[in-house]
Amino acid sequence: MLLAQPEANYDETKIPKFSVPDPLTSFSGLTITDSLQWEEKRKLEIFQFFEKQIYGKVPALLDEYSFKVIEQDNNALGGKAQRKQIAVGLKKNGRTLNFNILLYLPNGHENAPVFLGYNFHGNHTVTNDPNVIITEAWNANSTDLKISNNKATEASRGVRANRWPIDKMLDKGYGLATVYYGEIDPDKNDFSDGLHSLFYDEEQTKPKTNEWGSIAAWAFGLSRAMDYLDNDTNISNVIVFGHSRLGKAALWAGATDPRFTGVISNNSGCGGAALSKRKFGETIGRINNSFPHWFSESFKKYSNREETLPVDQHQLLTLIAPRPLYVASAIEDEWADPKGEFLSAQHASKVYELYGKKGISLTDVHEVDRPIQQTLAYHMRSGKHDVTDYDWDQYITWAETFSR
The missing domain is CATH 3.40.50.1820 (Alpha/Beta hydrolase fold, catalytic domain)
Known part of the structure; x- marks a missing residue:
């Protein structure tokens, strides 16, 4: 009400x-x-x-999760960076959710620290790099960002690059890992189509009273991205970042996961x-x-x-x-x-x-x-x-x- x-x-x-x-x-x-x-x-x-x-509490552990590097270029962004795109698979109760990590690491720097943060409309929006995969997940419409019919297209590539100074990070020896938060849980009042639904009992349609809302689900997704980053030998440590609602998620991720x-x-x-x-x-x-x-x-x-x-x-x-x-x-x-x-x-x-x-x-x-x-x-x-x-x-x- x-x-x-x-x-x-x-x-x-x-x-x-x-x-x-x-x-x-x-x-x-x-x-x-x-x-x-x-x-x-x-x-x-x-x-x-x-x-x-x-x-809200995460109701249970995952049954399994997986990582697969689906694209890699060691000479990305004019030779400045190694680019990886990693598909992460989460499985529970026979149900699966997948999301992609976009990772840039600075060439010439071993064991680089990395900023990890969610983006609002897709990994392809943070850079003009034509090789970054366009998300297929539900997306909030935005005339300014050229997103309509709740679907991202080539027209929205790079529209949020102003918020992600990737060249500056690379020049300082930092990497960037980013994930579209809508691939974890679409940001709408509907618990049927995101991470929550993997954990439901039969006939359950939403989390229980003290179970996780979307912010906790997004924090959980940051930790699953960390599972991959923590095992990448080219990364020394990870700083989790978030803006606005995703700043709330970053804080809860930091509180729940001491690896950040x-x-x-x-x-x-x-x-x-x-x-x-x-x-x-x-x-x-x-x-x-x-x-x-x-x-x-x-x-x-x-x-x-x-x-x-x-x-x-x-x-x-x-x-x-x-x-x-x-x-x-x-x-x-x-x-x-x-x-x-x-x-x-x-x-x-x-x-x-x-x-x-x-x-x-x-x-x-x-x-x-x-x-x-x-x-x-x-x-x-x-x-x-x-x-x-x-x-x-x-x-x-x-x-x-x-x-x-």
């Missing part, structure tokens, strides 16, 4: 009074004082809450890096109304009732500690609440400090185009909801401090 939503609030003076749950105080009131206590007493209970009440060396959240907003209790911009009620398939069904009880949540999104960020984490916002992206993302990073930093890692100090302020590059990093750039060269310049500079 869709609930009537109040007008979105963009006025700081109208934010309700709220307290930020202390990540270092357990649900039973125990004070956490060191990283060992955190690991043994606190981290698991936070993780289990997010898993059961927000993103670092995590980048770009404008992930509500249900991602932004504090929910501020009720600024997009709220839990609005996101559950607009995208009822993204989260677990159990999350809907917090729609328009953020004050009843015993956690907030800064505690999602703490689940990634002590691994490097970058949270990024844009000053004009009020829907995603840039200040709420900054505050979330600040409040998560006390867990990083348990490990002797630096984060965002409570005395820091979110200045536009002034990155704070610590183990837990943050920037708020000029402009709108997007991924820009400025963002990637910061991510690459930051990654160079830990990924070599």
Whole structure:
């Protein structure tokens, strides 16, 4: 049932009074004082809450999965890169789902670090490379991106290359792995045609109340891509990246899979890096109304009732500690609440400090185009909801401090 939503609030003076749950105080009131206590007493209970009440549990293990390199060119992009296209097969209950990884690795660099991220409309949209396979999966229509009849065609090749500065990554010695998220689970309120359906019991048509929504399914897909990347001897480590809804998925993937060396959240907003209790911009009620398939069904009880949540999104960020984490916002992206993302990073930093890692100090302020590059990093750039060269310049500079 869709609930009537109040007008979105963009006025700081109208934010309700709220307290930020202390990540270092357990649900039973125990004070956490060191990283060992955190690991043994606190981290698991936070993780289990997010898993059961927000993103939803993965219901079972796969029966099997497979990888096959279906195309390779060691002299791609004018000789700059090795290109691989890898078909991944997932099997459960006699049902199969397939998706493709597009992988570029820089020539002349052994054991390169790699950025792994989902794209919104197909691997062929991130580059003008004519050899990249066009996705056959359901695709959201977009006049601007030349996608109609829910099908990608040659007309949409390279239409999102502006968000993926592949040459810059390669020149700096980084690789890129990307997957079209719609091949994992089409982004529509229909649980019949994606990853979820592999796991259904007979006559089941949607996940159970505390089982995974689409964000958790997309996070699961990132981990299955990692299964391949983790065994490619030309790759040293993998940093998972996501923008907007896919930033939410990247954060949950980082929280659920410790193999990711670092995590980048770009404008992930509500249900991602932004504090929910501020009720600024997009709220839990609005996101559950607009995208009822993204989260677990159990999350809907917090729609328009953020004050009843015993956690907030800064505690999602703490689940990634002590691994490097970058949270990024844009000053004009009020829907995603840039200040709420900054505050979330600040409040998560006390867990990083348990490990002797630096984060965002409570005395820091979110200045536009002034990155704070610590183990837990943050920037708020000029402009709108997007991924820009400025963002990637910061991510690459930051990654160079830990990924070599």
